[in-house]
Amino acid sequence: MASLKEDTKWKKVLYDNQGKPDNYVDESFLDEMKKNVNTRTYELWNVIIESGVVSQQLSSICVFIVAFIYMEEDILSPQFLLTLSGTMTVLGYILYGVIDGGSEKQESDRTRVDDIKSVCLFLTVTFGLSPILKTLTDSISTDTIYAMTVFMFLGNLLFYDYGSTGAVASNALSLNAAIFASVCLASRLPTPWHAFVTVIFAMQVFALLPVLRRKLKSNIPLSQVMMTWLLATIAMAALFTVSKVGAVLFLLLHLSITFLFPFWLIKLQPYKNNIHGPWDEAVIKDKDA
């Protein structure tokens, strides 16, 4: 082999005895490596605007908790809460219909009658079960209840479907966690009527409001910022009346989510160092799909 005048170029194969050891590499080493092929580049303002989803959810949770505290201290009467939330729901429903323009209604098979049936079902079941719900956790201490509630709301935040295709998001789990937390809280209230109102309010805040928010976001992008700041203001104001520390904490958290974390994310982008090469697993692409 070495007797040839020009050196044959070393080929990266093992079935040919090229006179070199098996782990030899020449200068074409790592030529086929590519860096950061599929990274997304983020733009600061986009990220800031999109982060509003998280703060919206956080604000709704805070509003709910404040409402509960008011009802417990007897500042807020349940009838008032019920009528208020009922009217807001109806308004939101009309708004949804207007924005939608009828397109999504035709996609899913739910008619207006179906919606009314669901509403009746919720109301009846909750009303029937409210005496049980009230006495459910009588023998469990308040601290345990509060701990469970916090845990469940954290779960709600974590598993909420924020619009991306994250694997952790599970719509069912987040909603269930929120309902479970509301039932835990509802059992601390004085009468079954209170419990009923709490559960219905939780249902509206955690199940119906996200639907409206998603619709608004997809159809009118500009409303996103407004919605975020509206909810944040309401939550902060509500928290301020209950506990100043809480309000301050909420403000800090909100500002971090909106400004600090996106900035940090962008700042960390240059450190990304994904290497791709011929050693990656093959990805099967379906041509017809």
Place this chain on the structure above:
Amino acid sequence: MEVRRVTRVFFPYSCLSSVDGVLIGWRDQKRHLVCVVGVITRPFDEQKITAYLRKITLARETRFPISVLGTWENGSNNIAASTCKCELVEDCSWIEMRTFVHNQDPPLCTAKGVWRDDPLMLILYDQTKLLNSRLENSNDKNSLLNGKSKCANVVSDVDCIFDMVNSVKTTVLCKDYADDIHIIHSQTHHGNAFKMWTFPIVIIYSLLIMSISVCLKLSQLLFCNRLVQSKTVQRFVRLPATGCQLIERYCHIQYIITVDKQLKDEQRLQHKTSPKLFISKGNLLSSILLDVFLGVVVMMWLFHNDYPKLVSCNLLHVLDVVGNELQKLLHWLMGVPAGLKLNSQLDEFLGKFFLYHVYLWIGYLNILRPFMETILWSIGLSGCLGLSVFLSLSMDFLSMLTFHIYCFYVYAARLYCLQLSGLSSCWRLFRGKKWNVLRQRVDSCQYDVDQLFLGTILFTVLLFLLPTTALYYVVFTSFRLLVLILDSVLAKTVTTLNTFPVFSVLLRLFHSDMLAGGVRFNVIQRMEGQPLCLSMQVEPAPYSVVLTEGKIEQLDTWRDHQIHNSSIGGLSRRLLLGHLVYPWGGDSKK
């Protein structure tokens, strides 16, 4: 190089002292076996022997062909008789045996003809013992099932010898079978000595069998119509333990009386079934007799000490105490039992529900009070039918008395099971998954909003109510387990009484010849240059084999309910999940 098989010659002890003659028996060329059954002594007429052998063949009592095997000489130096090869020996190989008068050594044995060059082994056996016993081997069952014998490759050589000797019991070995020929074998000197004392036993036995068969015919007339054979009646009769036990005994009696007629001729030809049949019939009969005897003893003892009255007084007192204690227990559960946090509404509801049941049960006991003594007296009287019937009746009586505990257990178990299954289903909904019945696994599922809502509410409710239900379930299950343990002890005793082979054990103790478990070969000292001589002794079977082989099988084959898993793991699993547990300790069909 081909292996030379050793020719084995079996020779009975009883023929050792016979005079000159020819040997008759069975020969198998393939297995290289020769089995001598008897010696036809001189003087004999060759035509008569040929006619005799033909008679045996035509009688079709045995499937082993009997032929003349060779010559036998005792003491004489009658060379003339031995050198002229007998025309009777038609085959190409034969045996010549010779012994001397009053000689302790084993006889000399040489093979002639085709087997001349093969090594020879002489085995002496005791024919009487072989006739009495029967080798216990598992191949027996296979050949019985098929109906025709498959002896050729499966059965061992010793089994063949046993079968062969037993098969000629009625022909060659029967004293009166041979007309003019004088054969020496083990039965020639069999005396009529002990026929005298078997007479009364035979008479009693036949009387017993006659009376039992009359009763059986009567009962068959009564019970063999279509109404009684219908499924509901059959199931209903088997509900209490007493019904099962009585039917089992009825099946036993039926078996004893009618099994002989049910056997077909081929099976009888094999002669394998008759000792086994004898033993099983003996087992059943002895088991019934022992049962009745023990029952009568217990009955006498009970009535002698006037136990029914005593027991009934005590029993009523104990039941009253139990009722009061139950009420106190329920009141305690409705409060704060052991500091556990229970849901007060559910607690109170369940407590009141069970209290009402206890109240009903106390009323039921009050109705039963005047009849208690009569019931106990009649249970004691049932000892006449056997101890097993007595025990079954007491089992049923116990179940009747603790009926309320059974009810409580069933309520609590069903409620707990329901709650647990609802909870697990809602838990799966909580995580967004569903049980796929088709694939038997958990799959993810897109739920509707109202389904999610309802499911979560239900989940919360069920979860917080679980401790209360679980507490009631634990309390009542422990009571039920106590009763079940007692029940199982009684059931196990009844099963043991039903299946223990008394007759086999007695046979093994006193007359162990009948139960052969194997053979043992001892070497007999011989002179130089003579073939190896062994003596075959029949060993009785060990007790473990006797107990397992002789165990009476369950003859009542009508089975409706499912087989209960009675292992510890299965039991704990059922208890944990809230499925009902049933009494164990009886028979379970494998």
